[in-house]
């Protein structure tokens with residue numbers, strides 16, 4: 001088979017929810033775009049495993065603003081895309097978000113940022129949580145413990161308050177959301193090439209020149225964007241751009257489970273999603289009377305860093321599942337631990353400070369939207385717009401490293417400093433967990 005050559009204005013590596021959003025925005029800007037993915041379809045990588053929670057509880061102003069802007073897009077998904085996908089449209093399901101306040105996470109930073117941005121919320125003491133959400137136990141069990149810790153079953157040593165916003169929720173089908181973005185991108189002329197792995201990133205002098213695919217085909221382009229999800233650190237190495245990065249990022253294995261929602265909590269059909277650093281778990285309602293349950297990296301849990309994103313155990317383990325279920329049973333007294341694990345294991349692309357990198361690189365024309373740290377599904381439509389703004393700025397001769405691009409949010413009219421997502425930033429002060 002002879003190899004083929006193609007030219008484009010931009011190559012996007014990765015057709016996950018963020019890569020597809022980048023492809024859409026670059027194509028909307030009038031560029032010819034080829035989006036290349038080694039998988040079979042849009043969103044088949046880590047996006048397909050996402051809990052797809054849409055919330056605004058971040059520790060920095062730019063992250064809160066980004067998520068608040070993104071939430072308006074999810075609410076008006078068809079308008080944002082400008083195209084109805086014949087294969088169906090992902091839906092945003094509003095549930096509200098209850099966040100417990102505990103040692104090390106009192107919520108004050110988040111609430112102060114919400115005050116600044118104008119995000120409405122309610123604050124509850126323990127009695128208030130109890131009366132509003134009677135199915136929740138408000139006991140303080142901190143710190144989260146492994147199940148074999150003799151103190152695991154100890155009684156609560158206090159009671160927790162919480163804060164709640166009514167606007168959060170989740171997207172019912174994360175993979176379909178990526179499909180929707182890819183469909184919209186195609187309407188603007190973007191081409192998607194699946195089952196094609198990028199094996200080489202070309203450079204001419206200080207500038208990227210394109211990519212080579214595993215079958216030997218080449219695509220030359222003055223712009224290449226790395227949106228490889230958990231593979232993106234490897235792609236940055238391939239491009240030779242890690243030298244000037246101050247923020248590291250690497251694949252981190254995570255398990256997420258489905259379990260029957262206890263009756264009477266409202267969770268069966270849309271009760272709140274709950275972030276609970278007191279027990280080290282989060283959960284959200286899942287259509288069909290289920291809960292989706294994930295972890296918040298408590299100190300006692302060993303983080304499972306993965307060397308090679310193509311090789312990891314993608315099945316849930318009994319040990320982690322049992323821990324998650326028994327922790328959950330503390331918060332949900334009516335919860336019945338299911339007889340066997342139902343769930344998945346997948347990879348975050350976790351950064352040092354749990355903040356993503358949306359940036360240019362030391363190689364002109366090579367950009368990255370990576371280090372999404374288990375919390376950027378919600379921001380995918382914004383990430384697409386951020387990368388477009390950075391590509392446009394570079395084309396206009398602006399040095400984003402020296403003079404960070406400011407992005408004006410359509411919802412708030414406020415400026416988001418894209419320097420906050422720089423590869424060269426000082427690590428941001430965050431919760432140090434998936435909460436960001």
Ligand SMILES: Cc1cc2nc3c(=O)[nH]c(=O)nc-3n(C[C@H](O)[C@H](O)[C@H](O)COP(=O)(O)OP(=O)(O)OC[C@H]3O[C@@H](n4cnc5c(N)ncnc54)[C@H](O)[C@@H]3O)c2cc1C
Nearest residue numbers: 014016018038045046047050051052053198229372377378
């Ligand atoms: C278990 C889990 C739960 C999560 N829950 C939430 C949540 O509740 N809320 C939230 O906001 N975020 C959440 N996230 C994070 C969110 O899902 C991710 O940030 C987002 O899906 C990443 O999208 P992406 O497009 O960057 O990456 P991916 O979806 O991983 O896509 C990357 C693509 O790049 C392709 N690729 C890689 N290398 C190459 C190569 N060399 N050549 C060609 N193609 C390549 C892969 O095949 C893949 O399709 C969660 C993530 C996980 C894993």
